Amino acid sequence: MQYNTHVFLNELREQAETHLQMAIRDWQNLTPEQLGQTPTPGKWSAAQCLEHLNFYGRHYMTACETAINRAKQKGSIPSPVYQPGWLGAKFTRMMQPGAKAMESPANARPAAQPDAIQMLQEFIEHNEKLLQLLSQAETINLEKVKAPTSLSALLRLQLGDTFAFYLAHQARHVLQIQRALGA
């Protein structure tokens, strides 16, 4: 499936903007206790979901920024159409809300009681950064430029797929946060 690159990036931007608005309008006005509540024993609290998302945010925001800067230096030229790679598309599908539940890697599992305020602030920062990177991504080729996944530096995805997969994963946990908060 091919996309118009501009539309593709705009949809990702809208998704990030929606998540960011929930965080700014609603979550940041809750108490740390509300954010730290687990809905049922064994399920993650909103703060734990945020810590889990931040684990990926730390990796992917740095990895994408580095990839974009390098591509700009090399004079990468944007293409009007975007074609996801087969692996990237598969990863995105696996992450989308509604897809089969999966076990998080051990290093991405949150602490029992993370600092909710810090975690939320960091989540907002990652998403502000993400929006800036999505704007910068308009100036480079999203297929040719690749970024390393958090699984392995050797496993690299097209930058467009990296953004799509990152946001699909985030969308999944945003729903989980809403459930945890009883929204």
Place this chain on the structure above:
Amino acid sequence: MNAYNHLSAFLQGIYPLSDAEMAAMLAVWQPFSARRKEILTPEGQTERYAYFVLEGVQRACFTHPDGRDITLVFTYPYSFSGIADSFLLQKPSKFTFETLTPSQFLRAPYAAIKSMMDEHRNIERLLFRATAVALEGVLYRQAELQSFSSEEKFRALLARSPHVLTLIPHKYLASYIGVDATNFSKLLNSIRIA
């Protein structure tokens, strides 16, 4: 009201202009929009535009040599925005001007505003008055900064702009008041209880 009606009403509120003066003034402003977290004037660059905010929140911030960025001022509809001193003096800005939410503006380049002031005495008076009002705000804020406790600064901010808590990431509000995220959360709790 369309964008230009808002600007016209705002300008008339500062200093009365004749219809001809107003028409000349409105003609130099162009629509402009920006996404969230777009830097419109980086530190070191001279402010080229006067902005009039139609939608969204923006801030001017100062980067401390240790890397922290400090929010100096927020702007919202309907008011002027941009780095005023850099614009008026046409000197490199010591501050950064950026959007905090998706934003809509009217904006006018310096050369056009300058020629408006040269040609129309009342437009010059209007901008003189706008600068005086801005100075009044800055001096009052200076007094607040030097005399208010964190809680008083927090309450003063909410009294002036009660909508900011659900509109702006709290880290920017915290930096405007001069507290860290944890202490900001405590201030927030204190008004929840009250």
